[in-house]
Every structure is written in structure tokens, then in C-alpha cells.
Amino acid sequence: FYRWAWDFFPDPKLYDIMRKAFRGGDTHGNRWYADRIMHNVHSYDRSSSYPDVICNCEFPVTPFECVEIDSIDRIRELTEKHKRAFLMRLRFSGGVKLKSEYWGSPYLSRDKADKIKNGEYYNGRILSCDSMEMCLTDIDLKIIDYEYDIGKIEVLDCYKSTYGKLPQCMIDLTIEYYRRKTELKGVDEYNYNKSKAKLNAIYGMTAQKPISIPIRYSTEEKEFYYDMDADMTALFEEQKRTYWLPYQYGIWVTAWARYQLRVMLWNVGPDVLYCDTDSIKFVGDHASEFEEMNKTLQALALDAGAYADDRNGRRQYMGIWDHDAEYKYFKTLGAKRYLIRNKRGYKLTVAGLHKHNAMDYLLVESTK
Numbered sequence: 158f159y160r161w162a163w164d165f166f167p168d169p170k171l172y173d174i175m176r177k178a179f180r181g182g183d184t185h186g187n188r189w190y191a192d193r194i195m196h197n198v199h200s201y202d203r204s205s206s207y208p209d210v211i212c213n214c215e216f217p218v219t220p221f222e223c224v225e226i227d228s229i230d231r232i233r234e235l236t237e238k239h240k241r242a243f244l245m246r247l248r249f250s251g252g253v254k255l256k257s258e259y260w261g262s263p264y265l266s267r268d269k270a271d272k273i274k275n276g277e278y279y280n281g282r283i284l285s286c287d288s289m290e291m292c293l294t295d296i297d298l299k300i301i302d303y304e305y306d307i308g309k310i311e312v313l314d315c316y317k318s319t320y321g322k323l324p325q326c327m328i329d330l331t332i333e334y335y336r337r338k339t340e341l342k343g344v345d346e347y348n349y350n351k352s353k354a355k356l357n358a359i360y361g362m363t364a365q366k367p368i369s370i371p372i373r374y375s376t377e378e379k380e381f382y383y384d385m386d387a388d389m390t391a392l393f394e395e396q397k398r399t400y401w402l403p404y405q406y407g408i409w410v411t412a413w414a415r416y417q418l419r420v421m422l423w424n425v426g427p428d429v430l431y432c433d434t435d436s437i438k439f440v441g442d443h444a445s446e447f448e449e450m451n452k453t454l455q456a457l458a459l460d461a462g463a464y465a466d467d468r469n470g471r472r473q474y475m476g477i478w479d480h481d482a483e484y485k486y487f488k489t490l491g492a493k494r495y496l497i498r499n500k501r502g503y504k505l506t507v508a509g510l511h512k513h514n515a516m517d518y519l520l521v522e523s524t525k
Contacts, residue, residue: 201479203421233302243316264297268281332463338352340466425446484498
């Protein structure tokens with residue numbers, strides 16, 4: 158099994174592009190609604206988003222090879238018509254801007270781009286710039302094509318693989334832990350949490366960095382530091398021996414999850430207030446859009462066997478959008494910063510803060 162994975166082990170250049178192309182969940186607050194109190198807000202949550210894409214989406218299943226392709230249109234054609242997957246380093250020039258200035262949830266992240274010139278940003282997202290460079294997948298390119306007008310796209314580096322399903326044993330194991338988690342919820346909390354943790358760990362294993370830079374300790378500075386002067390050739394050869402799961406799987410899991418989220422963001426449109434990885438909060442009535450999408454997602458789940466019956470005998474499907482909450486009031490200040498009020502009272506989410514302690518502190522302060 159190890160020797161099979163060794164064929165997928167990246168060289169230093171490919172690994173650098175992989176690391177830069179890797180991106181986690183898509184979390185953002187609509188800039189047009191930030192710092193405003195919104196009323197009667199709906200929240201939809203996508204069930205087991207990462208397990209769903211593992212079971213139902215296609216991935217690069219052959220080792221990436223460096224290819225000479227200088228036409229971005231050729232890359233789009235090979236992706237759409239010939240099931241080729243791409244990792245790329247691209248240069249955007251001649252102006253980059255949102256197709257609609259009113260779109261409040263732009264996709265391009267300042268953190269994932271390099272050499273940005275004259276950029277305009279909001280909460281870490283790129284609204285416009287003169288030029289920039291970035292590493293990305295063909296899935297990211299689809300999203301960017303939908304949201305941005307770009308004067309010129311140059312292909313600086315390009316790696317190609319073939320799309321296909323993940324190993325069946327990996328899909329079967331994902332479905333098995335999803336089944337256990339679904340059946341045990343509300344019945345056996347201990348084993349439910351174990352099954353949930355193992356289900357999440359399947360994605361987690363794919364996203365483990367295959368290369369670990371040595372950490373040294375400086376007796377003079379009395380600090381730990383990364384040894385960037387280490388022999389990278391020897392380091393790659395050494396760590397190849399323990400490589401057992403292609404890193405490209407993890408890159409594509411999150412890319413597909415972001416794409417699934419984006420599709421629903423586009424369907425809901427400007428009523429979106431906030432999104433986070435597998436959830437959307439919005440105003441207005443968009444139940445029909447979610448119902449229509451769920452028909453497609455349910456059919457995919459049925460075909461893959463990605464479903465299970467809960468303790469009440471109700472069938473649950475991976476990837477389905479569920480209406481999980483409705484808030485009387487909602488306010489966000491940006492990613493990972495929002496406050497809601499529902500029938501049970503207030504709930505605060507701020508990255509780095511304890512939900513209950515922070516909320517108690519705000520309520521005390523508000524009475525002074």
C-alpha cells in the first residue's frame with residue numbers, strides 16, 4: 158500500500174504549489190450587511206459536507222505531471238470535456254474586479270495571493286486589483302470565472318492529473334462511519350462521538366502535510382525555529398518512506414466543498430448575510446432553491462449509498478441542505494464574528510472567545 162502512494166509523492170516544486178493551492182472552508186460576512194442588525198434570518202446547514210464530496214465527487218486519481226500548456230482556455234476544455242484535473246500557478250493581469258460590485262461575498266482571498274498590485278479588499282477578500290499571482294485548482298478557477306472579470310490570465314506552472322472516483326475502500330469506510338454516527342445520535346453519546354471523530358478523521362488524514370520542516374532550538378535566542386536551511390532533497394527522500402495517502406485528495410475535498418457552498422450562495426444571491434464552510438445565513442424566502450438542489454444531492458447520495466436511517470427511522474442523506482435554525486435578530490462584523498438572538502436568548506460566536514463566558518460578559522457590561 159505504501160508503494161502505491163509513493164507514486165503520488167510530490168517533488169519540492171509541486172509540493173510548494175500544492176501547499177499554496179490548499180485552502181480550507183469558505184467563511185465570510187456580506188460586506189453590505191456587516192454591522193447591521195438583521196431580522197428574521199434563516200440558517201441552512203449542509204449535512205456532512207466533507208464526507209459527501211469524498212463519496213460523490215471526482216478527484217485527481219493519477220500522479221500529477223508537469224505539462225506545458227500556455228492557454229487557459231485549453232485548460233478549461235480539458236477539464237470540462239476530458240476529465241483532467243489541474244494544479245496551476247496563474248498570473249492575473251489587465252485588471253481583476255468583481256462582475257457585480259454589489260456581490261457581498263467575493264471568493265478571492267488576499268492571504269492566498271501573491272504580488273498583488275493596487276488591491277482593494279474587504280475582510281481579507283479581494284474586491285479588485287491591477288494584477289496578482291496565485292496557485293489554485295481547476296475548481297477554484299470555475300468559481301473565479303463566475304465571479305470576476307479578468308483582463309488576462311497567464312499560465313506560469315501547470316500540473317495535470319485525471320479525474321476519477323476515490324478508492325472504493327475509502328468511500329465504503331466513510332459511509333460506514335456516517336451510518337454509525339447517524340444511528341447512534343441521541344442513543345449512545347460516547348460511541349456517537351467516536352464515530353463522528355473517525356468520520357472527520359478520514360478527511361483530516363488526507364490534509365496532513367507530508368513534509369515536516371525540522372524544528373530546532375536556539376540556545377542563544379532561547380526560542381524554537383524552523384530550520385529552513387535543512388537539506389530539502391534529503392528531507393523529501395526521508396519523508397517519502399512514510400507517505401501513505403495522496404495529499405492531493407485533501408486539497409480537492411475542501412475545493413469541492415467550497416464549490417458546493419458557492420453554488421448555493423449564487424442561488425440565494427444578494428440576500429446572503431454570512432457563510433461558513435457548510436452553512437448559509439440569509440434573509441428572504443429561498444426554500445425553493447434549497448429544495449431543488451436537495452433533489453440533485455439526494456439522487457447522488459442514493460446512487461453512492463451515502464445515507465443512513467436515524468433512531469426514529471428517518472433516512473438521512475449526506476450533503477443535503479437542512480433548515481437548522483431561524484433567528485429573530487442577527488448581526489455580523491465579518492468572518493467568525495456574529496451574534497444571534499432566538500427564542501432561547503443570545504448566542505455569540507467570535508473566533509478565540511469562549512461562547513458562554515464572552516456572552517455573559519457582554520450582558521453584564523450592557524447593564525452598567
